[in-house]
Amino acid sequence: MLKEFREFILKGNAIDLAVGVLIGAAFGDVVKAFTTGIINPLINAVGGKPDVSLKLWIFDLGVVINSALSLIIVGAILFFIFIKPMNNLKKRMEKKAEEPGAPEPELPADVKLLAEIRDLLKNKA
Template sequence: MGHGPLSPSGGHPLNYLDFMLEEFKKFILKGDVVSLSTGVLIGAAFGKIVDAFTGGIVKPLLGYMGGDPNVSLKLGIFDLGLIINAVIAFLITAAVIFFIIVKPYNMLMARVARKEEPAAAPPAPSAEVVLLTEIRDALKQ
């Protein structure tokens, strides 16, 4: 292996592994990746709510209005339990995503930001401290 983007230091396997892990770390720590993956998971969970609403409210209503022969008109034609179950499953999924992905990611990013923050310069000494320092230095002479 020569020198290039895939062999950062002469092609030694451990250095290559370190290089790949560092690249992966940079990729994962981008906010876009975490936001996109979280959005996909939440979107999939919300899709189940839409399916439940369609199956529990819209289809029975259309079947009732359109004269669908499979609709049995009893006291209620809507399946609200299907929708309630889907909403509960969505809330559980959202909570798990928040506590397993979002919260730890935010804590990690705050820790990384603290490490990257330069140390604050010490405040300038007050006039009293400067005067006392001058007196001390004069007494040493």
């Protein structure tokens, strides 16, 4: 995967990268809306919102713990709703691509003739 990424960067596909960033931002908005509209109400209905209060001198570590718990819960839900099904779909698509397909159509007569002429010229040289 790192090799492919390096090849992608070295090709200089700035347009592909820009499109990827824009799609990622748009998808981030979809994930945020999904989380706010569906996942958070579901979590609040089932177990309530995690609320840890831990003040240490002037620092409120409870805020950090709350954020970490929310991240873990939302991450787990998103993993099982988006990532796991996408990985399964990707595996199926790769498996389907590996299956032998229909045989390639036979070359037209003129293409065969040109290939023979090319081979004869190659052998003379």
